Amino acid sequence: MKGSNVLKRLYLLCSLLFISSLGADELSEILSGTKESLFDYQFQGNELQSDILSKSWINPVTVSYGKNYTTQFRTGTVDTSTFSVSIDQPIFKSGGIYYAIKYSGALRNANRTDITLQRRQMIGDAVAVLFNLKRIRLEKEKMRYQIENDTIDIRQKRDSYEAGILDSSFLDQAILKKSQDETALLEMRLNEMELKQRFSVLSDKNPDKLRLPKLKLIDKQNYTRKNLELKRDSLHALEMDYKEKTTWAKYLPTVSLHGQYIDGDLNPLFPSPNLNESYYNYGFSISMPIDVNAFSDIELSKVEKLRAATEVIDRKHTVNEEYDWIRNSLHILDKKISLARKDEKIYGNLYKVTKNLAQAGEKTVYDANVMKNSQQIRRLDQRIYSIDKQLQLLKLYVRMENVL
Template identity: 70%
Template structure:
């Protein structure tokens, strides 16, 4: 029962962290993406209905002096419809094209948002890494100071050449400059984060990312999904282009309510002020560029299909590269762990030698500082692993 409770607690905790980081972007950034998604929906809806011609309402008022000295005015109100009802499949494919375009644009926008979220989370990881690297540099500088002190004593005693002391002083200056660069980099990271998010970086908990399977990465990859939808869009567009040059059947209708012309509107006239005109037409354009246009759409269709195949290879290589890089980082962690054990042993040995009067407390401090450095290295490498995994996570849906 306790295990079940612990499992549920971890699951709920991870979901809360995912929701928190999923909303990491600033309100303005979220609004911009919301507007983009809404615009895509509206534009797609308009495109899906673009085959429906508008109904025209028209009112004319004419004046003439042809019937003598008197000026006569006539008014006419008309409702006109000219609507294609068959385009050799063009209407169906136009609707399917608009749906594919909407889905492809939505996938593209989702990917853009995921990358921006990924940039913000990556900055959080690098902020944490920067602080660890600063701690590491401070331990290195402590060792540098001890090294300078020891070599100065040896130099004063005539046991060491001045070049060794010079190198120790130079290394301390270089490490201090590196620490200043890290402090500057920390300010830059905070500034970059503030451009993406209005949240306080110190108040956000970082996720613990795990390596997903190659199958899941491929099936949920947004770039691959986008390319597949673009290929579908290009295929429908090729059909629309072909249908554009095939026969079209249209219905025409017109309702007219207008004043009768006095020349024809006598007492015995059978003309009606209100009447209908209706019929149909069959048309087909003869365009010198039709074959070129159709061929160009087919080429685009083939290019989009090839892009999908190329993206599959790219997705596979991305995963393999991340997987291999994680293996290298694991080896670096193992090396740091081995060094930690060695420095622990050396530290204990040095402390005993200090108590025996064979070593100074400075020697023990060097071992202690080196031990802390290798512990920090392990934490830094683990953050590097998270940054590498993040490169996979930002390309799939619903994981942050």
């Protein structure tokens, strides 16, 4: 029996992971093909640029071929040809080669992380539009209940005004309130159209057929560990550290090998049995530049390194503050949901009482409908606040790796 329970738990866990992965796959592919292609080109370009940079210390091999003609000789035109292969390659730069390779790797990873962050933020924008579409539809439904209450309020105030109980200003305010709410409903429809247009720019999917994720608060340690902005800045700091070392090495001794292979026709003007048509030139050199800007260049690289390291510290503080702010905002939204739930219960009880009084002739059906509509409004408020919580959590998720 105990083993059976363990199997059930494992099955449930696997099912949840499978469902979660389905949602993740669906959202990771929310962007249009054009947007995805642009990001793919950015990733490919970054890889190629990094490959070029990592091999930039290798000097090119120069291959040349030349052919000359001369009419200097009375015997006729004489032609000579020359083929050569030459190279001048540094093999030791006081650590500069090693740190240049390390620098290109850090730059590759920093740029890759930045592109990943840009893509995730765009995915987050698309998902935020989906949440806001759902939210504005709830707001529209809520406003319809409010307009219905406004209509009832106008009817009741008109009856009181005609009976001489109320002043005309009360009726005027009720009419104005209904007009304002109807205008607000039109604005919501316009906002809904704008949201759909924004989504169509980001995605070619049908927003009505996409499933919204159910986001939960991630623990602070996990959020910090997977935060893409912090990872990018840390990689940038590492990049600047290697760049400083590369700058130092630039002004230290360099050992280079140089070689040349030449295969060419001998000059007929100076024939000599001691000369070869094909031969090698080779050797080595030790060099060290003396540059008046060396100190400033090294100090600049040091300042850039310190600035990048400080940006990491500042980013850690920002990440912690962002997390705390969102967590506190979630607590406030939970309190709003709790208040709306209490109000819904109160209006529900008032509706029952008013309905019974209406049946007894002491209240009108309109009074009961007002209570019922108010109950529905507070019920919709709970769903709206829940979406607000999801929008807050989305701000965390888009800055993390592999969570959507």
